[in-house]
Amino acid sequence: MTLDQKDAETTGVVRDEMGIALVAHDGCKAEMVAWAGEHREILGRHRLYATGTTGGLVAEATGLPVVRFRSGPLGGDQQVGARIAEGDVDLLVFFWDALTAQPHEPDVRALLRLAVLANVPVACNRATADLVITSPQLGGDHRVHVDSRLAGRVAS
Numbered sequence: 001m002t003l004d005q006k007d008a009e010t011t012g013v014v015r016d017e018m019g020i021a022l023v024a025h026d027g028c029k030a031e032m033v034a035w036a037g038e039h040r041e042i043l044g045r046h047r048l049y050a051t052g053t054t055g056g057l058v059a060e061a062t063g064l065p066v067v068r069f070r071s072g073p074l075g076g077d078q079q080v081g082a083r084i085a086e087g088d089v090d091l092l093v094f095f096w097d098a099l100t101a102q103p104h105e106p107d108v109r110a111l112l113r114l115a116v117l118a119n120v121p122v123a124c125n126r127a128t129a130d131l132v133i134t135s136p137q138l139g140g141d142h143r144v145h146v147d148s149r150l151a152g153r154v155a156s
């Protein structure tokens, strides 16, 4: 029995492969690596995307394949946002640093805006990420209220 089948048996929900984007500012990278290690088994069932440095650290720590974009300040946040607009991302785990100003703040804001617009769940701290990644509803029909201007571009 696969883990997905076991999930389905215990929760009644089959988790299809999802796209999960991982992003962490420098002050939160250790937290992201620890979180990814803790949930390695679940993350290993899904497509992982990440900004450059975050993706390198997660891939190294977990051994999982990660599609890496540019580093955040060099356009990586925008690339993740583009994948959200394309409908490739079902969950964004973004540990942004609440204590440090970022030179690419407009990009950070744009990424969060697109995630909200596309009704993609966003976890900005470890407690939320723990809850979302273990939710039996993850991968279900949680994105039914996609903004109409994005509907049609975002896969259901």
Ligand SMILES: O=C(CO)COP(=O)(O)O
Residues within 6 Å of the ligand: 023, 024, 025, 026, 050, 051, 052, 053, 054, 055, 070, 071, 072, 073, 076, 077, 108
């Ligand atoms: O800056 C980031 C998000 O805004 C993260 O980028 P890196 O993963 O390349 O450090």
